[in-house]
Amino acid sequence: MSDTVVLAPELENLLAAARQAAMHSYSPYSGFQVGSALKLEGGETVTGTNVENISFGLTICAERAALVRAVSEFGPAIRVAAIAVANLNDAASPPCGACRQMLAEFTAPAAPVVFPAGDVTRVVPFCELLPLAFDVKLK
C-alpha cells in the first residue's frame, strides 16, 4: 500500500463525490456517515451512502449501495474503474469485507480504491484489498 498526499484530479473529484454522498447518510444508530463514489468504465459516476436499520444486520454500506444503484441504472455489464470512500467522522474507512466481495464481481483488479486511513488518504489497487476473492472459477 502507498500513502498519498496529492491525488490525481480524477480521484480527488471522485472523493469529493463520495463526501457529498455521505451527507445523505441514514445513520441514526452509529452516527457514522459514509459515502462512496464509483467511476464506471463508461465514465459515469455513481454514488451511494450507508443506510442503517434498527435490526443492524440489514444495514447496507455506502459502497454496496452505490454498486446496487450502478447496476440498477446502467445494467449488469457495468465495470467499475475506480472507487472512492469518504466519511464525515474523520475516521478511517476502507471498504469492509462484504463490500470488497460484492465489488470484486464488477471491478477491474487494477482499479484504484481511495479511502481515508487515519491521517492519510490511501490509494490501493482493488486486487490488493481482496486477494483470492471468492470465485467458483479459481485456478
Ligand SMILES: [Zn+2]
Ligand atoms: Zn461495507
